[in-house]
Amino acid sequence: MITKRIKKELLLAVIFFYILGSISIVYANGSLGVVLVDDISGPYKVEVKSYAQKLPQGTAHFSIYVFDTTKNENLENLNVTYTAISPSGKSLEPFIGYIEDPIPSLVIQDVNISYDSDILLDEVGIWKLKIDIDGPLGKTTVNTQVEIVSMIINWGLISGILTIILLVLPMFIIWIRSINKGG
Structure with missing residues (x-):
């Protein structure tokens, strides 16, 4: 049980830092x-x-x-x-x-x-x-x-934002559930 939880948290951390690492300086107009x-x-x-x-x-x-x-x-x-x-x-x-x-x-x-x-x-x-x-x-x-x-319409930007949301949302839900379970 603890090993499974550690693997899950490690996976979430890897995904988070992957997303964070792929962010670069952005100009207002590109x-x-x-x-x-x-x-x-x-x-x-x-x-x-x-x-x-x-x-x-x-x-x-x-x-x-x-x-x-x-x-x-x-x-x-x-x-x-x-x-x-x-x-x-x-x-x-x-x-x-x-x-x-x-x-x-x-x-x-x-x-x-x-x-x-x-x-x-x-x-x-x-x-x-x-x-x-x-x-x-x-x-x-x-x-x-x-x-x-x-x-x-910049579909690339829209799909990028949706991808980030779809990656972060499950991590957030898992984090909230782990807090509610007391651990």
């Missing part, structure tokens, strides 16, 4: 791993990232990494301005890129500085992004475009 632009413009190597090639309607997050082409160093103290033009031709007010400071306790390695912006892209279709960079090496402009699609 991972910023999709590179929209990776190009040399003037004296700068510019990389524009977002969380998907096709973005859902709403607020989109963009990160721009700017490097010196001669030294391949990430540059700071730049003026980075985003201008978005909707599919219907409406130009939004320019957005100034801000530097997003990483949380020191979560930084494991050196992090490149990025100039970020959250832009409300509320119209479905192809948006044009004009990014003006002004720094010690001069001025340049990077043009790109991004496709905005109507809101979609």
Whole structure:
């Protein structure tokens, strides 16, 4: 009886730590791993990232990494301005890129500085992004475009949450029953 209970608790602990170990740092809009632009413009190597090639309607997050082409160093103290033009031709007010400071306790390695912006892209279709960079090496402009699609249901996220619930719920029920039995 005691051996069976220890095995059950050990199994629950293994499942719990497996779930806990597979959790990673998450951005509000997802991972910023999709590179929209990776190009040399003037004296700068510019990389524009977002969380998907096709973005859902709403607020989109963009990160721009700017490097010196001669030294391949990430540059700071730049003026980075985003201008978005909707599919219907409406130009939004320019957005100034801000530097997003990483949380020191979560930084494991050196992090490149990025100039970020959250832009409300509320119209479905192809948006044009004009990014003006002004720094010690001069001025340049990077043009790109991004496709905005109507809101979609993220079935992967929903199934992941349901999986966690279905794994945690039985562990919780077993734990409650073991407490009620007095041990």
